[in-house]
Amino acid sequence: MAYNIAVIPGDGIGTEITDAVLPLLERGSEHHGFDFETTWYEWGSERYLQDGAMMPEDGLARLEHSDAIFLGAVGHPNIPDHVTLNGLLLPIRKGFDQYICKRPSILYDGIESPLRGYAAGDIDFVVYRENTEGEYANIGGREHRGFDHEIAVQSAVFTREGTQRVVQQAFEAATHRDGRLTSVTKSNAQAHSMVFWDDIVQEVSEEFPDVTVEELLVDRASMDFIRRPETFDVVVASNLFGDVLTDIAATVTGSLGLAPSGNINPSGAYPSMFEPVHGSAPDIAGQGIANPLAAVLTGAMLFEHLGENEAAAALSTAVESQLADESAPRTPDLGGSATTAAVTADLEDRL
Ligand code: NAD
Ligand code: IPM
Ligand code: MN
Numbered sequence: 317m318a319y320n321i322a323v324i325p326g327d328g329i330g331t332e333i334t335d336a337v338l339p340l341l342e343r344g345s346e347h348h349g350f351d352f353e354t355t356w357y358e359w360g361s362e363r364y365l366q367d368g369a370m371m372p373e374d375g376l377a378r379l380e381h382s383d384a385i386f387l388g389a390v391g392h393p394n395i396p397d398h399v400t401l402n403g404l405l406l407p408i409r410k411g412f413d414q415y416i417c418k419r420p421s422i423l424y425d426g427i428e429s430p431l432r433g434y435a436a437g438d439i440d441f442v443v444y445r446e447n448t449e450g451e452y453a454n455i456g457g458r459e460h461r462g463f464d465h466e467i468a469v470q471s472a473v474f475t476r477e478g479t480q481r482v483v484q485q486a487f488e489a490a491t492h493r494d495g496r497l498t499s500v501t502k503s504n505a506q507a508h509s510m511v512f513w514d515d516i517v518q519e520v521s522e523e524f525p526d527v528t529v530e531e532l533l534v535d536r537a538s539m540d541f542i543r544r545p546e547t548f549d550v551v552v553a554s555n556l557f558g559d560v561l562t563d564i565a566a567t568v569t570g571s572l573g574l575a576p577s578g579n580i581n582p583s584g585a586y587p588s589m590f591e592p593v594h595g596s597a598p599d600i601a602g603q604g605i606a607n608p609l610a611a612v613l614t615g616a617m618l619f620e621h622l623g624e625n626e627a628a629a630a631l632s633t634a635v636e637s638q639l640a641d642e643s644a645p646r647t648p649d650l651g652g653s654a655t656t657a658a659v660t661a662d663l664e665d666r667l
Contacts, residue, residue: 318351319622322382322587326360326404328596329606330388336660337611338386340631343667344619348627355382361392361400370403376411384618385589388611391596402454405591410448412586414579415478416485417445417555418617419562419593421545426639427570427650431542439569441548442493444486445558447579449478450509452555474509474554479516485582486552487524496549497521498530500537500557513554534561541565566593573607573649576614578621590618600648604655607647609635612663634666 325334338354345352357378359371370390372378379385390405391397408414421443423429425436453473460466483499490497499517503510514531521529532540534557541548541564553561566575575593592610600606612635619628638644638659645659646652 318353319345319383320381321352321354321618322379322385323354323356324359324385324387324404325356326388326390326596327362327392327400328389328598328601329594330360330390330596332388332601332604332606332656333592333608333611334386334388336608336656337615340612340660340663340667341386341615341619343664344615344627344631345624347630347667348624350622350624350627354386359404360390361395364392364395364400364403370400375404376408379408379412379587382587384621385587386615386618387589387591389591389594389596391598393598406452406454408589409579412579412581412589413448413583414581414586414588415446415448415481416578416580416582417443417447417558418578418580419443419445419558419565419575420617421562421565421569421575423569424574424636424639426641427574429568429570431545431568434546439545441545441565442489442550443558443562443565444482444489444550444552445562446478446482446553446555447558448555449473449475450555472509472554472556474512476516479513480520483513483516483520483552484523486550487520487527490527490550491524494549495526496528496530497524498532498537498548498551500532500534500551500553500561502534502557504533509554517552537561538564542568545569562593571607571649573610573647574613575610576617578614578617580621588621590614590621604657605647606656607649608656608660609639612660630667634663637666638663 325331364370423439451472455471456469458468501510501513545568566572572594577593579589592614616628616631645654
């Protein structure tokens with residue numbers, strides 16, 4: 317089997333972790349007998365500074381026939397984030413209808429949670445984040461710039477289909493896990509969109525009588541992600557709430573540098589895109605110390621998506637064995653002093 321993978325390193329540590337990790341994925345594909353052909357797209361902020369666009373006008377058309385996309389991260393300290401992100405990352409998620417953003421959180425052996433009293437395996441849940449609409453619909457405007465009566469409007473959009481499909485997928489996932497689903501909203505304040513979301517959760521729950529449903533307000537959920545992360549199994553949330561919760565989830569399981577993510581179009585009509593949860597990290601970019609493990613675990617999600625489960629498991633196992641080994645190199649986010657290159661070289665040996 318030969319796969320065509322589009323690779324978009326992006327900006328900052330996005331390029332560092334992509335350069336470090338793609339050779340590991342290529343090696344993995346050789347070991348497991350499939351071809352992994354990559355096409356690299358040097359799209360991002362450097363391109364924007366030269367040509368005024370993050371990607372070419374026909375960017376999506378160029379990616380459309382890939383079997384999957386691997387993306388590093390996007391964001392540049394000298395360009396407004398709304399320009400870079402709306403110029404590259406977000407149009408791919410929306411354009412390819414990648415309506416599930418799947419973000420697993422696992423506390424691995426050898427990793428100390430900042431929370432007291434948690435051992436390996438105690439925390440193991442997955443967030444299904446709505447990924448194409450909601451608060452990220454970007455409908456609105458800004459009028460009367462600079463005047464006292466200036467106004468900015470940013471509308472959120474929740475459609476029946478858009479909400480139903482992510483909720484449905486989250487319930488489905490719960491049936492393959494521990495059968496528990498937590499839906500996170502803010503329906504005490506947002507009486508339209510979030511009450512609508514709650515209604516849909518109730519409707520869909522009737523198709524899944526074996527799944528236990530818990531409904532939490534997002535402020536309370538943020539607290540409980542820290543107070544009792546061990547109780548979560550599948551969490552479903554809107555685009556913005558899912559974004560915020562998954563940085564918390566990454567942190568309670570050790571580091572943002574360990575958190576993988578997949579933007580998935582379940583129908584396969586368009587390619588899915590895999591990227592770590594973290595961003596371009598300008599505070600450490602250029603130092604060669606970014607943790608590449610989020611990107612490696614992201615690669616495992618990509619392999620799994622292609623149906624290459626053995627290759628996916630080999631990557632995850634190598635990461636687990638490295639983390640469990642006290643003498644193995646670790647980047648500073650995990651309390652060590654190793655470089656990105658040292659961590660990937662060690663992983664290569666384990667593979
Ligand atoms: P960030 O995720 O880039 O960094 C947050 C903190 O975590 C920083 O201290 C950073 O050094 C650390 N960190 C992140 N990844 C790490 C890794 N692999 N290893 C070690 N430490 C790591 O978030 P931010 O600082 O809010 O955003 C920086 C830029 O990235 C902004 O332009 C933002 O818009 C963008 N961003 C992009 C994505 C994406 O492309 N998917 C995601 C988040 C943020
Ligand atoms: C993420 C990021 C993006 C998001 C930003 C960069 C637009 O924070 O992937 O978590 O909010 O989706
Ligand atoms: Mn985020």
